[in-house]
Amino acid sequence: MKVGIISLGCAKNLVDTENLLGLLAENDIELVTSYDDADAIIINTCGFIESAKKESIDTILRIADLKEKNLKKLIVMGCLSQRYKKDLIETLPEVDLFIAIDEYDNLGLILSDVLGVKITNTYGKTPRKLSGKEWMAYLRIADGCDNKCSYCAIPNIRGPLKSRSEEEIIEEAKELIQQGVKEINLVAQDASRYGYDMDHTLHLSSLLKKLDVLEGINWIRILYLYPDEIPDDLIETMKNGKHILPYFDIPVQHGSDRILKKMNRRGSHALIVERVQKIREALPDAFLRTTLITGFPSETEEDHQETLRMIKEVEWDHLGAFTYSKEEDTPAYSMEDDVPEDIKNQRLQEILALQASIESKRYSKWIGKEDIVLVEGIDALTGMYIARSAMFAPDDVDGSVRFSSLQTIDLGTFVKVKYKKVSNQTLIADVVEENA
Numbered sequence: 112m113k114v115g116i117i118s119l120g121c122a123k124n125l126v127d128t129e130n131l132l133g134l135l136a137e138n139d140i141e142l143v144t145s146y147d148d149a150d151a152i153i154i155n156t157c158g159f160i161e162s163a164k165k166e167s168i169d170t171i172l173r174i175a176d177l178k179e180k181n182l183k184k185l186i187v188m189g190c191l192s193q194r195y196k197k198d199l200i201e202t203l204p205e206v207d208l209f210i211a212i213d214e215y216d217n218l219g220l221i222l223s224d225v226l227g228v229k230i231t232n233t234y235g236k237t238p239r240k241l242s243g244k245e246w247m248a249y250l251r252i253a254d255g256c257d258n259k260c261s262y263c264a265i266p267n268i269r270g271p272l273k274s275r276s277e278e279e280i281i282e283e284a285k286e287l288i289q290q291g292v293k294e295i296n297l298v299a300q301d302a303s304r305y306g307y308d309m310d311h312t313l314h315l316s317s318l319l320k321k322l323d324v325l326e327g328i329n330w331i332r333i334l335y336l337y338p339d340e341i342p343d344d345l346i347e348t349m350k351n352g353k354h355i356l357p358y359f360d361i362p363v364q365h366g367s368d369r370i371l372k373k374m375n376r377r378g379s380h381a382l383i384v385e386r387v388q389k390i391r392e393a394l395p396d397a398f399l400r401t402t403l404i405t406g407f408p409s410e411t412e413e414d415h416q417e418t419l420r421m422i423k424e425v426e427w428d429h430l431g432a433f434t435y436s437k438e439e440d441t442p443a444y445s446m447e448d449d450v451p452e453d454i455k456n457q458r459l460q461e462i463l464a465l466q467a468s469i470e471s472k473r474y475s476k477w478i479g480k481e482d483i484v485l486v487e488g489i490d491a492l493t494g495m496y497i498a499r500s501a502m503f504a505p506d507d508v509d510g511s512v513r514f515s516s517l518q519t520i521d522l523g524t525f526v527k528v529k530y531k532k533v534s535n536q537t538l539i540a541d542v543v544e545e546n547a
Contacts, residue, residue, distance in 0.1 A: 113141045113229050115149035117174070118242065119158025119167055122298045122334070122506070124189060125242070127215070128155045131188075132240035135220060138230045142240075146177055151184035151226055158161065158191035158268060161436055166193045175205035175407070182227060186210065188195055190268050194440075212269065238286055244487060246523035247294040247505050248287045250316065252280055256300035258337070261366075261375040261442040262404065262435065265300055272301070272308045284322055294330040294485065295322070296505060302333050303340035314341060316348040323352045329525065330485070332356045338363055338386050339378035347405065350393045356501045357394040361386075362402040366421030367414035370407050375442070380421055387425045396489040398502035399425070400509065403432040404463060406455030408446035410435075415458050422465055428502065429509045429536075430466040430472050434459050474510075474533045481529045481543055484512045486520050496520060498528075500538070510536030520545060 114135055118128035131153065135142060143149050152174050156167035175185055188210040192199065196209045208225045210218065211442055219232030229236075241248055253274040256265050284295060297318075299305060303460075306314025313334070322331055333355045349355050361383075365371050368379050390397050403418060422430065434455040437444050484498035495513045503509040514528050528540035 112226055113143045113148055113150045114226075115143050115152045116242075117152065117154045117170060119155060119170060120163060120190065121157070122296070123251055123254070123300070124155055124157060126239070126249050126251045126298070127189065127212075129239040129242055130235050130237075131155070131218070132242060133237045134222075134230065134234050136240050137233070137237040138228075140228070140230070146174070148182060149177075149182060151186065152177070152182060153186045153188060156187055156191035158188035158194040158522065160438060161265065164191060171203060171206065175203070178205060184208075186222075188212075188223060193268050194264070215264070226374065235399050238290075239283075241290065241292070243288075244505075244523070245291050246485070247296070248290075248292045248488075249296045249298050249428075250280065250287065251275070251299060252297050252302060252305050252315075253299035253308075257304070258301060258377075259375055259442075261373065261446075262407070262438060263281075264438050267440050269300065272304060274299075274306050274308050274314070277314070277321060279326070280318065281321055284325060284328070288325060288327040290298060291523075293328065294332065294505070294526075295328060296332045296334055297322075298334050301335060301337055301340070303336040303345070311340065313345075316342075316345045319345075319348050319352060319355055323354050328354050330354060330356055332358050332501075332504065334360045334504065335352060336361050338383045339379070339384050341390070343389070346390055346393050356395040358501060358504065359390055359397055360400045360402075363421075364404050365407065365414070366403075366418035367410070370410055370414050373409065373443075373446075374404075374407065380417060383421060384424050398428045398509075400429040400504070401425075401427050401431075403430065403462060404435050405432060405458045406435040406450040406452075408435070408443060408448055408450070410450050410458075417459075419461065419465055422462065422469070426473060427466065427467050429470065430462070431508065432459055432462045432466075458488075470536065471533070473535070474538065477530045477538060478533060479530065481527060482512075482540075483525050484514075484528050484540070486524055486526060488521055488522065498526070510538070510540045512540055514540040514542055516542050516545070518545060 157163040184207045186208045187206050192209040193212040196211050199209050218234040219230045223230045254268040255273045257272045363383050366380050482500050484500045486496050486498045488497040495515050498512040527544040529543050530538050530540045532539040
């Protein structure tokens with residue numbers, strides 16, 4: 112049996128895919144990368160927002176065409192299956208089986224039945240098979256979410272917060288390090304709330320301290336911290352860590368207290384600014400990233416100006432922004448979507464233009480400074496090496512570093528560089544020391 116896997120969506124979904132790959136590899140299933148070679152294809156879908164749902168459906172339909180050729184089985188799993196399984200069964204008869212997230216505990220038995228080969232029921236208990244760069248991995252510390260933001264369907268899809276034990280996370284981290292992973296990115300729907308479901312206490316600082324002493328790891332990055340859950344002790348832990356990067360991904364979503372309340376977000380404009388100030392006092396070189404939604408129901412020009420004011424006060428190093436769109440099965444779905452699309456887009460452009468000017472100024476401050484970067488590729492046109500510094504997450508959103516070298520540098524190694532120029536979100540550098 113030859114099986115191909117397609118993974119869509121976020122880093123959390125990728126972890127599920129890699130757990131699936133590990134399960135199949137453990138059972139001697141031949142994994143293939145060519146559609147033409149596959150007897151079965153499993154698509155791990157995203158169903159979070161409209162664009163992600165469309166991509167998932169389009170992918171399913173495209174792969175379903177292969178059933179007229181070589182493909183014998185088409186299986187769909189992930190968030191789309193969890194959210195719309197009943198409807199999908201009726202509308203997509205080309206798919207042999209839809210598997211919801213809450214069925215993963217029995218994934219081995221389910222796949223055995225549909226594929227006609229024996230697969231042990233050990234999903235999540237066998238070592239993951241990494242599907243990307245061998246030196247970088249995501250490590251999920253929790254799943255689900257209790258925040259219930261009014262625009263978000265994640266609690267309906269992934270359920271309530273379910274934190275993994277520190278022991279289980281540490282053990283997986285050791286396995287990843289043994290595989291050659293040098294950068295571990297901790298992911299969850301809300302990483303800052305890690306452990307709260309166990310005893311109503313935040314445990315992220317404790318977990319970080321235990322990960323930080325592991326031998327063989329270079330970088331530990333945390334993704335998705337909520338502003339009301341970044342206590343002083345967490346900032347102190349990150350400041351004192353040997354391998355913990357001063358990278359803060361804080362999705363604040365808006366700058367108006369009134370809209371934040373309608374979004375059912377904890378915290379306020381003042382708290383966001385205060386926490387950022389606290390972070391930068393402790394870690395002057397901290398890199399701060401955020402996400403915003405513009406055009407939320409009832410958003411006024413005054414609300415929008417509050418967001419712009421917050422952006423100016425904070426001066427985020429990187430910012431992603433999106434116009435609001437109604438998402439079914441969320442509290443906001445029943446709210447009147449009363450901000451016209453042209454106004455939403457106008458406000459989005461104002462946010463992005465303001466951020467572009469801020470990023471240009473903040474990136475320029477790095478010129479003349481030395482830094483350690485992780486080499487990840489070579490530009491086919493220029494021959495320059497492509498790398499990331501600690502301030503750039505591995506999702507190609509924040510930016511990159513480029514430099515030339517007369518010496519051959521192995522991908523996945525760290526080098527010391529000195530920045531000499533900035534071009535948009537790309538820092539141009541010279542090599543100072545190889546194998547840093």
